[in-house]
Amino acid sequence: xxxxxxxxxxxxxxxxxxxxxxxxxxxxxxxxxxxxxxxxxxxxxxxxxxxxxxxxxxxxxxxxxxxxxxxxxxxxxxxxxxxxxxxxxxxxxxxxxxxxxxxxxxxxxxxxxxxxxxxxxxxxxxxxxxxxxxxxxxxxxxxxxxxxxxxxxxxxxxxxxxxxxxxxxxxxxxxxxxxxxxxxxxxxxxxxxxxxxxxxxxxxxxxxxxxxxxxxxxxxxx
Amino acid sequence: xxxxxxxxxxxxxxxxxxxxxxxxxxxxxxxxxxxxxxxxxxxxxxxxxxxxxxxxxxxxxxxxxxxxxxxxxxxxxxxxxxxxxxxxxxxxxxxxxxxxxxxxxxxxxxxxxxxxx
Numbered sequence: 001x002x003x004x005x006x007x008x009x010x011x012x013x014x015x016x017x018x019x020x021x022x023x024x025x026x027x028x029x030x031x032x033x034x035x036x037x038x039x040x041x042x043x044x045x046x047x048x049x050x051x052x053x054x055x056x057x058x059x060x061x062x063x064x065x066x067x068x069x070x071x072x073x074x075x076x077x078x079x080x081x082x083x084x085x086x087x088x089x090x091x092x093x094x095x096x097x098x099x100x101x102x103x104x105x106x107x108x109x110x111x112x113x114x115x116x117x118x119x120x121x122x123x124x125x126x127x128x129x130x131x132x133x134x135x136x137x138x139x140x141x142x143x144x145x146x147x148x149x150x151x152x153x154x155x156x157x158x159x160x161x162x163x164x165x166x167x168x169x170x171x172x173x174x175x176x177x178x179x180x181x182x183x184x185x186x187x188x189x190x191x192x193x194x195x196x197x198x199x200x201x202x203x204x205x206x207x208x209x210x211x212x213x214x215x216x217x218x219x220x221x222x
Numbered sequence: 223x224x225x226x227x228x229x230x231x232x233x234x235x236x237x238x239x240x241x242x243x244x245x246x247x248x249x250x251x252x253x254x255x256x257x258x259x260x261x262x263x264x265x266x267x268x269x270x271x272x273x274x275x276x277x278x279x280x281x282x283x284x285x286x287x288x289x290x291x292x293x294x295x296x297x298x299x300x301x302x303x304x305x306x307x308x309x310x311x312x313x314x315x316x317x318x319x320x321x322x323x324x325x326x327x328x329x330x331x332x333x334x335x336x337x338x339x
Contacts, residue, residue: 044242061335
């Protein structure tokens, strides 16, 4: 899922302080799972903002809504009748949600309330780590199910590099070397022979290097 | 055994049930301070409820600091259910601390909330 973390509240306050009526909009998708932008976080942010502006003697209305998802029009449409009455929205969905809301309600100012971080997994309650960089051409079949693009700091395709030491990456002693993980995994699988076949340079056109991406599934279209 | 008359007790089966929003709502609705009275650390019937509450209290204190309110308006205390006199003592201590800060600045302020979707 897509991971995000709350922006410092001071940053949000600074963006909205000039308005009188604000809607804090959450997303019950990915950002709810990583406890950054779901229903609970909407309640917390809105309550904190109300207290802050109350303290500032500012007569401000701050309301709350939490949508099933902000990356689908039908859920964004749920606020179409009421969004007109707000001066601005603080969306605590991921960057995709914030932008889609902006596109749908282009006369409104939509401010992000979280920093979108990465595609990852829940390691344990309260701990999330990166697993995928959405490069557009998955090579996990060749690397024992461990992604060198996401797990190697250099994103190299033929590792490990000289910065690997005792299974850790040179950038941080707490970061496992992605290629060490791949080596151990392939060893377990009896597939170490794969290291004898260097991987050809990757076509990064399917990644961000090819510009903003689009996916069309014709049989799904109406 | 006396404790200040202004204290309102909200009973919960375990402080592990205390969520961040509960503490914030109490303040937003005008409480001058909130303290969570949990069991002694290591004595939680549900293993770690009081430790979870401790983290949530710490989070709320940070948040209060960020919005310019005294973090000490929220506190966590640990005591056993048999310590009535200690509860009264903590209540007096908290009330005195909050009295020094003055009334909750949010109380009666004009920030509104209407129900959206």
